[in-house]
Each structure stands twice: as structure tokens, then as C-alpha cells.
Amino acid sequence: METLVANVLLTFLVFIAIGIIVLRDLLGAVILLGVYSLIAAGAFVVMDAVDVAFTEAAVGSGISTILFLGCLSFTQHKQKPRGHDSLAALIFVVITGGLLIYGTLDMPHYGRADSAAQTHPELAVRFLEQSASEVGPPNIVTSVLASYRGYDTLGETLVVFAAGIAVLSLLGLKRTRREDEAPEHAPGDTPSADVDERR
Amino acid sequence: MKLYPRQRHRVLQVVTKLVIPFVLLFGLYVQFHGDYGPGGGFQAGVIFASAFILHGLIFGLQRTRAVLTPAVLRILMSCGVLLYAGTGLVAMLLGGNLLDYDVLAHDPLHGQHWGIFAVELGVGITVTGVMISLFYGFASKR
Numbered sequence: 001m002e003t004l005v006a007n008v009l010l011t012f013l014v015f016i017a018i019g020i021i022v023l024r025d026l027l028g029a030v031i032l033l034g035v036y037s038l039i040a041a042g043a044f045v046v047m048d049a050v051d052v053a054f055t056e057a058a059v060g061s062g063i064s065t066i067l068f069l070g071c072l073s074f075t076q077h078k079q080k081p082r083g084h085d086s087l088a089a090l091i092f093v094v095i096t097g098g099l100l101i102y103g104t105l106d107m108p109h110y111g112r113a114d115s116a117a118q119t120h121p122e123l124a125v126r127f128l129e130q131s132a133s134e135v136g137p138p139n140i141v142t143s144v145l146a147s148y149r150g151y152d153t154l155g156e157t158l159v160v161f162a163a164g165i166a167v168l169s170l171l172g173l174k175r176t177r178r179e180d181e182a183p184e185h186a187p188g189d190t191p192s193a194d195v196d197e198r199r
Numbered sequence: 200m201k202l203y204p205r206q207r208h209r210v211l212q213v214v215t216k217l218v219i220p221f222v223l224l225f226g227l228y229v230q231f232h233g234d235y236g237p238g239g240g241f242q243a244g245v246i247f248a249s250a251f252i253l254h255g256l257i258f259g260l261q262r263t264r265a266v267l268t269p270a271v272l273r274i275l276m277s278c279g280v281l282l283y284a285g286t287g288l289v290a291m292l293l294g295g296n297l298l299d300y301d302v303l304a305h306d307p308l309h310g311q312h313w314g315i316f317a318v319e320l321g322v323g324i325t326v327t328g329v330m331i332s333l334f335y336g337f338a339s340k341r
Contacts, residue, residue: 053237054237054238054242055241059245063252067334133308136308136312136315137235138234143315147311151297154283156322157279160326161277161279161280161329167336168332168336171340
């Protein structure tokens, strides 16, 4: 049953990916990207990786969809129609994709007993058995993330911080629009004469 | 009938006002319950930021900026990283290794608990600050 659900979700992912490529409407493509992340999160839940699924749902289908929408407001909603499709590009993409798929053939199948994680379980067993007495939290993912692998998480936090600094220095936080200067109206405001009539 | 430009979204505005406190509360839950269930600083930071982004989308950037100014965000971003690194340095000052939380309290398990709490809080604060800053950056360029 679990395998069936996972397979259905993964098949959905393929169709959504094709849809994103085919769609010329960028707004629709962005929304499909959000759906893609949401279904990927569902697949992670089926594979018992709840923390990863949580992150995928929050970041992939939440924040990044909004940021893509923000980018769309700089541009048009329609992709520019191209005169012809380049054959060389198609061949290049097929070869690259084929190589990537060929690379995954070496990876162990999902849940296989003879995968590296199962044949060399020393680290996993140690975390599972010792983390309660060494670190404490019942969620071993948190123990590994914040305590055993504290350096890595510090590095990740620094990367997020650096990315924030980079985007701020590129985009800045200065106001560039006149309308931003004028206060906008919300429920609770009293009407005033200078507001134009719009429906 | 006179309508404000933004009054066309009145239903959205009312619903948003109802939803935002629960989003913030859920963010805090994910932050501080990460030891026991799925979640942690990163996810909590994103959820917390999404409440502010929702506010910005519905009520306009101007009002959200009034609540949380870009200057405050920059301070938050740095404070989170400093809290994380500072926890590691405090552990060093107390005689342990960097990010060795055992020495933070008399009982190593309590020390670990405090250390993870502080570190996850640092991650959450930084991620919140960065995500809202990204949104401000994109939204103010329109």
C-alpha cells in the first residue's frame, strides 16, 4: 500500500514537471512548482522523513512560490514565443538527463537491506541507542542536527545569513515606488475625500 | 459607492487578521516543540516569516514595514547567527569544546537541552529575518 501511494505521488511529480515545461503561462508554471513541492513533501511523508517533508512544504511550496511571484511582477506573465526549437539543445538535454538517470542506477533501491546504510549501521545504531542518554530529545533528528552535527548546522545558518546579506546588497531595501510612500487603506480607516473611486 | 483601492480585498483582509495569530502561534509551537516532534528552527523561521509576508501581501508593504522595519530585520538576522556561535563560545569558555553543550549546566543532559534550545532559537531568528528581508527586497522593487 505504501509503495503504491509513493509510486502514485512520484508519477504525479513526473506529470507536473512535464506540465511546467510545456506551460507558456509563467504564473501557472509558478503555481505548478508549488504543487510539485507539496506533492514531493507528501512523498517524503510516505517515506517517513517527516522533518524533510515539513521543510519542503514550508520552503518549497510556501516561501519560494511567493518569491517567484515577486519575480513575476518584474516581468510579463507570458513566456516569449520562440521561433524554432533548437535540435542541438534537445540532444544536449537528452544526453545530460540520460547520464543523470544512468548515475542513479548505482544508488541502492528504497529500503533495500544491502544498502550501505544497512550493511554499516554502526553510526545509525549509535544515534538510535545512545542519543536519549547522551543528548536527550525524543526526536533524534533534532539531536543529530543540533548536537551531534552542530558544526554543520552552524555552517548552514551562516549560509542562510550570507544569502540574506547577498540579496539585500543586490536588491537593497530602499523604497523605489511613489505609491509605497503613501499610506494604504485598510478596514477601520475613515474615508477621506482624496481617495479615488475604483471598483 | 466609494471603495478604497484595497477595500476590494476586504474578505481577504478580515480572514488574514483572523489567521495571522494562529500562524505565529504555530511557528512558535514548531520552534519549541522541535525536540519532541517534527520541526525545528528552520521550519519555524519560515512559518513565522510567512505570517509577516501574508500581512504584507494583503495590507501592503507599507504597513508591514511599520510593524517590522528593515533595520530591525538586519539586527535579527545577525543576532540569530551570533546566538548560535555565542552558545558555542560560551561552551568553550566553560571548559568544553566548541558547541559542546554538556558543560552548559551541572547535568550534561540539561546542558544539552539548553544548548539545543539556544541553537535552534538562533536558527529560527536568522531564518525569519532573512526570509522577510527577501520578501521586502523583491516586493519593494516592483
